[in-house]
Amino acid sequence: MPLTLRQAAIALGLALFLAVPLLAEAGASPALLGLANRILIYAIAAVSLDLIIGYGAMVSFGHAMFFGLGGYVVGIVAYHTFGGEPLLGRSGSNAALLVWPLALAACALLAVLVGGLALRTSGVQFIMITLAFAQMVFFVLVSLQSYGGDDGLMLERRNMLPFIDISKPTTFYYLCLALLVIWTVLCSFIVNSRFGLILQALRQSERRAVNLGIRPFPFRLAAFVISAVGTGLAGVLWANYARFVTPDMAAWSKSGEFMAIVVLGGLGTLLGPIAGTAVFIALEQLLSIWTEHWMIVMGPILTLIALFGQRGIAGRVFGGRRD
Amino acid sequence: MILLIEQLLNGLQYGAMLFMLASGLTLIFGIMGVINLTHGCFYMVGAYCAAFVVLQTGSFLLGALAALAGAGLYAVAVELAVVQWLYRRDHLYQVLATLGLILFTNEAVSLIFGRRPPLMDIPPFLQGSVPVLPGLEYPVIRLAFIGMGALVALGLWLLVNHSRVGMLVRAGADDREMVSALGIDIRRLYTLVFGLGGVLCGLAGVMAAPLLAIEIGMGERVLITTFVVIVIGGVGSVRGALVGALLVGMVDSLGRAYIPQLLQLSLPPSVADTLGAGLVSASIYVLMALVLLVRPLGLLPARS
Amino acid sequence: MTETTPAATPILSIVQLRKSFGALVATDDVSLDVMPGELHALIGPNGAGKSTLITQICGEIRPSAGRILFEGRDVTRLPAPARARLGLGRTFQITQLCNDFTAIENVLLSIEARHGGSFDMVFNPRRNRASMALAESWLEQVGLAGRGERPVSSLAHGERRQLEIAVALAREPRLLLLDEPMAGMGPEESAALTRLLLGLKGRYGILLVEHDMDAVFALADRISVLVYGRVVFTGGVDAVRDHPEVRAAYLGDAQPC
Numbered sequence: 001m002p003l004t005l006r007q008a009a010i011a012l013g014l015a016l017f018l019a020v021p022l023l024a025e026a027g028a029s030p031a032l033l034g035l036a037n038r039i040l041i042y043a044i045a046a047v048s049l050d051l052i053i054g055y056g057a058m059v060s061f062g063h064a065m066f067f068g069l070g071g072y073v074v075g076i077v078a079y080h081t082f083g084g085e086p087l088l089g090r091s092g093s094n095a096a097l098l099v100w101p102l103a104l105a106a107c108a109l110l111a112v113l114v115g116g117l118a119l120r121t122s123g124v125q126f127i128m129i130t131l132a133f134a135q136m137v138f139f140v141l142v143s144l145q146s147y148g149g150d151d152g153l154m155l156e157r158r159n160m161l162p163f164i165d166i167s168k169p170t171t172f173y174y175l176c177l178a179l180l181v182i183w184t185v186l187c188s189f190i191v192n193s194r195f196g197l198i199l200q201a202l203r204q205s206e207r208r209a210v211n212l213g214i215r216p217f218p219f220r221l222a223a224f225v226i227s228a229v230g231t232g233l234a235g236v237l238w239a240n241y242a243r244f245v246t247p248d249m250a251a252w253s254k255s256g257e258f259m260a261i262v263v264l265g266g267l268g269t270l271l272g273p274i275a276g277t278a279v280f281i282a283l284e285q286l287l288s289i290w291t292e293h294w295m296i297v298m299g300p301i302l303t304l305i306a307l308f309g310q311r312g313i314a315g316r317v318f319g320g321r322r323d
Numbered sequence: 324m325i326l327l328i329e330q331l332l333n334g335l336q337y338g339a340m341l342f343m344l345a346s347g348l349t350l351i352f353g354i355m356g357v358i359n360l361t362h363g364c365f366y367m368v369g370a371y372c373a374a375f376v377v378l379q380t381g382s383f384l385l386g387a388l389a390a391l392a393g394a395g396l397y398a399v400a401v402e403l404a405v406v407q408w409l410y411r412r413d414h415l416y417q418v419l420a421t422l423g424l425i426l427f428t429n430e431a432v433s434l435i436f437g438r439r440p441p442l443m444d445i446p447p448f449l450q451g452s453v454p455v456l457p458g459l460e461y462p463v464i465r466l467a468f469i470g471m472g473a474l475v476a477l478g479l480w481l482l483v484n485h486s487r488v489g490m491l492v493r494a495g496a497d498d499r500e501m502v503s504a505l506g507i508d509i510r511r512l513y514t515l516v517f518g519l520g521g522v523l524c525g526l527a528g529v530m531a532a533p534l535l536a537i538e539i540g541m542g543e544r545v546l547i548t549t550f551v552v553i554v555i556g557g558v559g560s561v562r563g564a565l566v567g568a569l570l571v572g573m574v575d576s577l578g579r580a581y582i583p584q585l586l587q588l589s590l591p592p593s594v595a596d597t598l599g600a601g602l603v604s605a606s607i608y609v610l611m612a613l614v615l616l617v618r619p620l621g622l623l624p625a626r627s
Numbered sequence: 628m629t630e631t632t633p634a635a636t637p638i639l640s641i642v643q644l645r646k647s648f649g650a651l652v653a654t655d656d657v658s659l660d661v662m663p664g665e666l667h668a669l670i671g672p673n674g675a676g677k678s679t680l681i682t683q684i685c686g687e688i689r690p691s692a693g694r695i696l697f698e699g700r701d702v703t704r705l706p707a708p709a710r711a712r713l714g715l716g717r718t719f720q721i722t723q724l725c726n727d728f729t730a731i732e733n734v735l736l737s738i739e740a741r742h743g744g745s746f747d748m749v750f751n752p753r754r755n756r757a758s759m760a761l762a763e764s765w766l767e768q769v770g771l772a773g774r775g776e777r778p779v780s781s782l783a784h785g786e787r788r789q790l791e792i793a794v795a796l797a798r799e800p801r802l803l804l805l806d807e808p809m810a811g812m813g814p815e816e817s818a819a820l821t822r823l824l825l826g827l828k829g830r831y832g833i834l835l836v837e838h839d840m841d842a843v844f845a846l847a848d849r850i851s852v853l854v855y856g857r858v859v860f861t862g863g864v865d866a867v868r869d870h871p872e873v874r875a876a877y878l879g880d881a882q883p884c
Contacts, residue, residue: 197736
């Protein structure tokens, strides 16, 4: 039964993620918690990207711009909170409930702009335009001399949430896990909804959908914005996790990494990209321990994923989109 | 006035280099429907080969030949090993596969040639400046670059309008029946076009080597600008690539010269400098956005 | 049923429609009407411009000149989705379905599309009994009862053509454009589809493009003949059968013109 297999996979995955802090405390490896936390954060971005690539066939090669922007909003506000002079007469705030929505709103705004333009085209133009906009964001971040330019910004400390103390690694880890679960559930609601049905129909036969009275643009734009907000959330969490943001967060290679993760996990499965993230990040970690020239192995692995990994991890386990 | 003319020449020179890269990329896309991110790598390989051979032999000519051969052969190898399996696949997989190749190439080049960026001098016969106008001396090598760009444009025009390969480009490519009706071995043709694209990248690489820094990552930076060029010009169209390359070249070099000046008129210098640098880098993307607002398929799309 | 009173407003009225691609005139001053409840067949040899005409009526391409009226309202400048929302439904010559979806999901899409601008991200139509029952009833109508959970990719060609019609019907249009619904079908499948269309007749205005002359003669109230982008004749079934110019131009038992 495919359904029970799927449920078993979810339960197993969740149990593993829940157990990581216990394992780390039990002395398995102090680096384990950090590794798992990075996986959780990247997985939020991967699920978001799957929403538009897997379900909407919008191949965004610039999603790192939202990752970077989300992170930088947190970084810049923190800079003005601790030490830096006030911005426009206001000093910053360290309240997550203030800063995080601000960061997500910034991502949504950027997505409306970029999506509004990029969705006038499709196919290869769409890919290149999203890439070009991400480069623009990248260069703007590099040119922000007062915020560190090339070198980026250090954050004095993590944002504050009421009731829980996320400066503790374990607490922060569980927060990321909770957000990943919530976000994935939200996304799966979206893809199964009326909106999701139409979004997927536009991927498969735009002509059919248009002749049923559907205007493609608003649906695609909405999906693009939702996806950008999710990726921005990952950026926000990353800034808090690493307490360090750099323009590299918005680099084109980061966008490529997100795409690779989604394909590796399985397009149009939502859960697949989470598995894809785990495999990808773990592999990256192992290779970089093994040799400093790990890219020479990682590169061909990406190429092989593209050549042979049509259905991804999830596609093989519990069926996904058929290409 | 002199400054303006000098900037226009700079724009022309940058445009010529972009055209050498963009024409190959757009041909590859137009004929085979493949997005090839490795294109920037061919350029980097060309520059490294040139610098290496010049360092060993002291001969610029041998260096140039090595660049063309190195970039061309690498392109053919990439086509045979990877890209030929991607022709019928979704763009997503093409992007991903060639992205992997970029990572591989960058690491391989740094392993082979070392991490320290090689230097390459301007060859003696291209050194110095000549007066182009009273009061304006312009470097010979940049003029050579412009001339070479014009030659490439002419050559491609002949190729596209007066050869069988060109018929395919003009017909719009994917039509396999027509291709076989012409009696062309399509596999060989694809490899050939790929190789040609590589050679053009090598040419750009050898011209750029004495002017720009030769380093890992130089390929991606120029690749993304090249994308902007072909999106502006219209993907798949060589004429579009020419127009796009010149536009981008001009906007970039005029922006570099005038945007900071204009900003300093109204803003304090410290703000103007930072903002200026950001705006200059962003100017070609703004140009692209404007073009797309008016013409979503670019200025001269291959197929209407 | 065959004759409509001249006073009624046509549901679709095409006036002097013209479309040229460069020197080629694909639609050459075409005028025709479809009355409410009428089945108007459009026949003509390959390349006569039938598909070009259909794509102009549904709004995928703009005519060079002329007007298209839907229920008396000028829709010439409206984009395709807006026309569909007014009640213009169609099927395609080459099946346009969502191939990753199941049959019933395709019908659900059509039902949900009636809420055109709705961005409802919670309502799950597959879990909604009323939506599912409605979709199932459309499948039954076209003879696909019990096939709902089959993926489109596993359906036979004929079944896909039936599904196409179910998808168009579920949108609850008032006018149906059927672009060669019998294309690629065997005689038995064609006969079954003819029976299905007979059942629909009278409930919708239908413009039927079809090559299968048995089906056309069995179904049509009026027939228009399109040759080289022009309507050369419009009339009842018998008149078309006997018309010399039509026989010459299309039915093919005299010299081609």
